[in-house]
Each structure stands twice: as C-alpha cells, then as structure tokens.
Amino acid sequence: MRWLFAAFLAVAAPAVAAPKTVVALDQGWQVRLDPADPAVATHPREAQWFAATVPGSVQQDLIAAGRVPDPYVGRNEGAIQWMGLAGWQWRTTIMVTPALFARRHLDLVFDGLDTFATVSVNGRAMLVADNAHRRWRLDAKPALHVGANLVTIAIASPIKRLQPMVLADPHPLPGEYDSMFGDEPKGRQTSPYIRKPKYQYGWDWGPRIVAIGAWRPVRLEAWDATRIDTLRIEQEALNDAEARISARIDIAADGMERRRIAATVTGPSGRTVKAQRMVTLAPGLNHVAIPLAIAHPQRWWPAGSGAQPLYRVAVAAGDDDRAERRTGLRTVELMRDGGGLGFRINGRPIFAKGANLIPFDEFPTRVTPERMQALLADARDANMNMIRVWGGGYYLDDAFYDAADAMGLMLWQDFMFGGSVTPPDPAFRANVAVEAEEQVARLQAHPAIVLWSGGNEILAGWANWSDRKAYKAAIGADAQERIGTGMAVLFDRVLRDAVLRNAPGTPYWNNSPSTDYEAPIDTDANGDRHFWDVWSGSKPVERYLDSCPRFMSEYGFQAMPVMATIRAFAGDGALTPDSPVMKAHQRFLDGEGNARLQFYLDQRLRPARDFADFVYLTQVDQAQAIAMAALHHRACRPVTMGSLYWQLNDVWPGISWSGIDWYGRWKLLHYAARRFFAPEAIVAEHVGGATRVVLVSDATAPIAATWRITARAMGGAVLATREAPVALAPLAATEVARLDDAALFGAAAPDASYAVAELLVGGRPISRAIVERMPPKDMAYPDPGLTASWDGDRVTVSTRRLARAVMLDFGTVSAHPSDNGFDLLPGERVTLTVRSDAPPAALAAALTLRSLAR
DSSP states (O other): OHHHHHHHHHTOOOSSSOOOEEEEOOSSOEEEEOTTSGGGGTOGGGGSOEEOOSSSOHHHHHHHTTSSOOTTSTTGGGGGGGGGGSOEEEEEEEEEOHHHHTSSEEEEEESOOBSSEEEEETTEEEEEEOBTTSOEEEEOGGGOOSEEEEEEEEEOOHHHHHHHHHHHOSSOOOOSOOOSSSSSOTTOOSGGGSBSOGGGEEETTEEEOOOOBOOSOEEEEEESSEEEEEEEEEEEEEOSSEEEEEEEEEEEESSSEEEEEEEEEEOTTSOEEEEEEEEEEOSEEEEEEEEEEEESOOBOOOTTTSOOOOEEEEEEETTTEEEEEEEOBOOEEEEOGGGOOEEEETTEEEOEEEEEEOOSOSSGGGOOHHHHHHHHHHHHHTTOOEEEEOTTSOOOOHHHHHHHHHHTOEEEEEOSOOSSOOOOOHHHHHHHHHHHHHHHHHHTTOTTEEEEEOOBSHHHHHHHOHHHHHHHHHHHHHHHHHHHHHHHHIIIIIHHHHHHHHOTTSOEESSBSOOTTSSOSSOSSSSEEEOOTBTTTOBOGGGGGSOOOSEEEEOBOOBOOOHHHHHHHHOSSOOOTTOHHHHHTBOGGGGTHHHHHHHHHHHHSOOOSSHHHHHHHHHHHHHHHHHHHHHHHHHTTTTOOEEEEBOSOOSSSSBBSOSBOTTSOBOHHHHHHHHHTSSEEEEEEEETTEEEEEEEEOOSSOEEEEEEEEEEETTSOEEEEEEEEEEEOTTEEEEEEEEEHHHHHTTOOGGGEEEEEEEEETTEEEEEEEEESSOGGGSOOOOOOOEEEEETTEEEEEOSSOEEEEEEEOTTSOOEESOOSEEEOTTOEEEEEEEOSSOHHHHHHHOEEEOSOO
16 A cells, blocks of 8 residues: 555645646556356456556456466467456545645546446446546545545446347447457447447457456546646648747636736747736636747658657646647648649648558557557658558557657548447437547647548448448438438538647548548549458459559558467467468458468469468568559559558557568568658559559659669570669659560560669669569579578678579567568679577578578
8 A cells, every 4th residue: 555655645735726736546456347247157256356457457457367368379369258248346545635635626537448437436426438538537526535535447348238229229330340259149249339449349450359447547636726628739820930839728727817827839959939828717618829939940741751840838827737748830731633632741742651550459558658669660661651540449649649740650540430330329429529529639739640530431331332232221211311411420520620620730531531522432533542452352463553543541461470470379389371270360251361361372472382481472472462552652643642551560469461560570561661662762563565664752852863674584694774864853753664575575485584673873773673574473483592691690691593582581580680571683692680689590590591482
C-alpha cells in the first residue's frame, strides 16, 4: 500500500483555489471472474481476486499469471477464448485525505473502458460506459469520504450482452469476419453493434482476442474553480510573412468569475510569442479563443519534401490548470479535379508513398512509444511519406502522432469503422458523435494528420459486395432505406461535422475507398481504390499494370515472415506450409491462405527446395508484386497521386501482407520499398513484347541525369545499349522510351536474355530495374556463384553471373542486413553491414545466400 501513502501526500493541497491535482490510479488493482457468471463452474480459481494491471485487460493478467498460455505461440489462441465470453470485476482502494476531500471537485477519469462497464464508488453505481473509444469522467465526490474508498469496475462480455438481440433478429447486420471458435454462429456477429476495436474479433491477418478491461489510464483529478477540458490549435492563415493561429480552450468552471487566460507559443528556435485575455467564466463549459501571430513562420513538410519544424502552444487558466499541445504550420488541400484524388501540402502536389498501418499488437498497452517510433522510422527510411491508419483498430496514443509529426509522415486517419454495416438508430450515432468530437479534438493539432476518413470499406461494401447485395434484397426496400440513410447521416454529417468543427484545416473523406458521394465507389476513374483482383481474386500480378487509378489506398500480396519469427511461434519441429501451426497463424481463407502463396509461386517462380526456400520465394514474390504495382502507380503520375500498399506491420507473429513482422524484422518487401519509393526512380515495364521506360522524380527542380537500358545474354554478353541524357522533370513522371524486343534483344532467346534499365545522376546509378521477357520461373537463370566474405559486422557478397533477388538468410538467427533482396550483375559485389546481437562468427555460420537460380 506504499503507493496509496504517496498518493495521500500528493493530494494534501490547500482546500481553496489550488492547482488541479492528478493522481494516477495505476497500482493496487485486482480482478476476478464475476461470481455470478456461468464460467465460474469451469474456472473457479478465476472467481477469486488476483493481481491486475491497469491499464490492461484480463487476458493480459491471466497470461502474465501463467494461468493461460500465450496465444501468440503454437495453437494456443483457442485456449483463451472463454475470457471474452465472461463478465469480470476490478477493484482498488483510494485513500482520501481531509485536504483532498476539501477540494470542490473529485473526478474519476477513465481514458478507455472496454466496453460495457459499470463503475461504482463505495457500492454506489456512478457510471455506465458503452464505448471503448471514449473518455469517461464522473463526479465521484458525492460517493467519496475521508479515508479508504472502494472503486469497482464491472465489465460484461460484449458477446453475451449483444448476442440475444442478434440471434433474435432474422436479418442481423453484416459484419466483418466470422468466429473460428463457434462462440458466434456464422453470419450472426455482435461486432457491428458495439463501439470497440473491430480487429479484436479476428481478421484475415490476426487472431480473435475479445479483450475486456480498463485499457487506458485511470486517474483521479481534484480541482476547485476551473479546469481545462480541451485545447485545440486552429490555424487561421499562413503565408511567408505571418501565421495566425488561435488557441481554442474549453474551460470547465465551478462558478461565475473573472479569469486571466494566457497562451504562449514557443517556436523551433526557442523564440516565444505570448497573448492573454481576461474573460468572465460562467458555470459549466466555457469556450475561449486566444489569437496569436507568428512572424516569419517555418512550414512543416512531409518527409522528402522539406523539414518538420514544430511549435509548442501552452495555455494557463490562472494558476488552476495548464495544457500544452505541439503543432506544425502547413496547409492541406485535396486535389479533386476530374475525379482525381491527391494531396497538395503548402501549395505543392505531393505523391503519397506508403502503406497501411494495422494495430501494433492485440494488447495496446504492450505497445511502447519506442516501438511505435521504431516502426515509423522504418517507414521513413523506406522513403515513405504517408501512412494510412486503418479503421478497424483504435485511435493510437499521442506518442504515435508525435513521432509522425517529427518524421514528416503524413497520416491518412480513419475513424474506427472496420467494414461492418453500422446500426441505423440515433442512439448509436449520438454515441459516435461524442467519440468523434473527443478524438478529433485530441488529435487535431498534429500536422501529420492530413486527412480524416469515415472508415474502411463500409460504403464500398454496401454498394458492391455480394453479401451486402443479398442482405439488401432480404430485408426489403424500407429497411434498406433506413440502414442506408443511417450510414449517410453518420458518415456525411456526424463525422464530417466533427472534423469541420474541431479540425477545420484538415480535409474529410467519407470512407475508403470512396468518391465522397460524387460517383460510383472503388473505380479507377474517381477517388481512391482498394484493388484486390491480385491476391484475393487470384489474378496474375501483371493486372497491376492494366490501368492508372486516381489514388490506390489498398493493394497487397502476402509472404511468410523470416524463419527466426516462424520458429518463435511454431517451435522446432518439421514444418510445411500445411503444418497445423502454420495454418493457425495464417488467417486468410480461415487458414488456407498458404495455398494461395503456393498458387502464385507456381505461377511466377521456381519450385521451392525446402521449407526455408519456400519462405524465401514467398518474400521474393511479394516484393516483386508490390514493386510492380507501386512503380506503375508512380509512372502514372499525375493521373495517379498515391500508392499505399497493404500492409506495413503485423499485429502478432503470423503470415500476412506485412512488410515488417511483429518482431520488427523486415521482409524483402520493405527493403524493396526503399528502392521503389526512392525520390528518383526508373520504371521499366515489359508488356506485349515491348519495354516501356519511365523516369519519375519527386524533386522540385530539374535534375541532370542519364537513362540507360542494356540488353544482355544470360552469359553476360551485351546485346544492345540505348542511352540518353535527360533533365528529370520535377514532380513528374516522364516516358522516355518504348522499345520492342526485336530492336532491343535481336534474335536472342527470350528465356536467355534480359535487360538492365538504369537511371544515373552524376555518372552514378541511383535506380535500377531488371527487365525479364518471360515469367521468372521460365528464365534460364544460371547458378550465380555467390560468395560471402566477412570483416567484423560487414559482409561482402560477390557473384560471377547474374544473381536475381539475392537474400542473405540467417535462418533462426535474428539479423538485419543493411540491404537485402537485391540484384547483382555479373562480376558485381556489394558490402553490407549486419546488425545483430549474435557475434560475427555465428552470423557467418548461419548465413545462406539465396537467389532465383534453379
């Protein structure tokens, strides 16, 4: 109880007009299975109080206590499903001193309760919560007294709470993914009816862990006259001479009084600007705006386009309370001419290069700021400038947005709607309205957020998906109209209004994919696209080259993670793609997705020699497929103005579309992204017996360069060379050549010849592409004769002949080479640095050099 004594001392403050005092309630919690829950019969031990971590979840507490197995290992996921089907209770004790009790207000604040929660103080029910994405505040003083006070939280199973309603409905709302564990009948999901992270119910890249708990911080706030509830930074004007901003403050007041409200802006150089106002506050919530002018402002730019200077804005309501936000100065416009979609930042059109982000973990409280920063740094280092925060998860911690601001990573921020049809009732929308107001107000100062989107695939699904069409036919015209109107009100009014009121300088987009009600959804002609003909539709990867979408916000291709990750979850036994543990960690098609990996290997690449080689080949397939698509999108500029592939990261150790796995280990895709998202690149597309060469540049001024394409026989002999100087057009894609095979390769056999396309600046190649005339599986690639020599943590890889997609594979040893998955021409060598906790001798012993050669 030492923490209670410390809290007792911390709040021993003057009884009148003292500054707000905050006591974190993150210690001393216990949890138990609700004694009235039927699960007590099979889990009696859990009906006794045991130690809990808040913030957290009961699943984490039982895993930490060793009472249930780690669901990320082996096939353990099924063993923890019962927890999401039961009700749970938490308790802690708060010590209230006489000085603390003398404060006018004692508020209990819950930043996140997941989800159907009842909070009681000394046995008196004080709060009923029903939205995991909201902050909940209650005036606890009427139920408190001097001394020890008992706070309890009872949280019901979301499935059990909603299931009777869903089962009674002949046509329940279409959801996302059916449970694999039989706790919900197929087609009768409870998830559409609750404001809770959707991915917890299972997705095609992650497990089903329906978490229950106080998942965000809990605190006691003691205050007297005034309390700052919200601080928003609104940018009113920005030019080279001056920026005009307004600090907009919502202040809760206890009574009528005059108060000085002060604001200070501190710029990147440390220079400050100050302003203040005397205002008369009325009881309740007061809205106060303080204008500030910043001379010679420094603009925030996306990564690769400029610097990221940041300003800090602090406000004070007398001595009672303070608040602070960090922001950047920039303008954002959506480019919509002719149905297009793109971003103009500070007046400059920016081609969006990046990926989609899913939640970092099934358990958000395990995600540290350092882990978020590391992933975003990996994205920036792969030349990305935009991340889409996908709508089936949760609104991320402030530290995530702070890191994106500092790194210049633009954020496409979805509201948290994952794909299910939303309930049409006004009460649901009213609940969401509060959530949206809170979250936009919390995040609006971040310059990284350049778009708020209503959610993921809800409107596209309603318009286009076969199960939605069948549902609409089944419910009839009246019910269809009611549900459709409810979604229109939610996405076109409730969420749009929350952005307009709280972040007026940031555009709103009603869904992804979408045309924002202008035209049919999910087409190449208008708005953004989610293109899944490749992979989900089993179409050849060359389908990526068929058209130029206006903005590609989702497309993807799976691959296995590296062997070190696979062994961490699968153990040491013999493995095949069909091993039960491998299927348990593959969620596409309910575990059958590894057959799709094999399907594409059969279509494009050579047969695998063993399981480790299978892992390598899937990573090559993924990297090549996404590179083909991303480079094509860039070559389509300005028709296409964005390419965000699915997906950047993983939520657990599994087999998915990610470029970086749950441990932070890069697949070959992420190394390839650094090349295909490079500021300047050469695109060489071989289609229909001809090669199209396009040069792309993100620079704002012309660059003197040379493009070159060299045809070679497989033995290394040069067949032909085309070369020309060029001034790379700024912010553009320029086609410089179309060469038919006869002109480039002469009479050389297609399987025994290839071309190398290069972009040179200052005589040095900065971008290169290999042109294959046939699918890689049909190319007569020779044994390259790869060798490796070590010097400490540096390794030099050499080849005698063409080596395609060279992978430094360290097996079960965790290692990060500075490059991987690259091509080497005959006689080339490259020296790389390898980052690892293993000593160089162990790395050398573990290394296998792989290539596409048979």
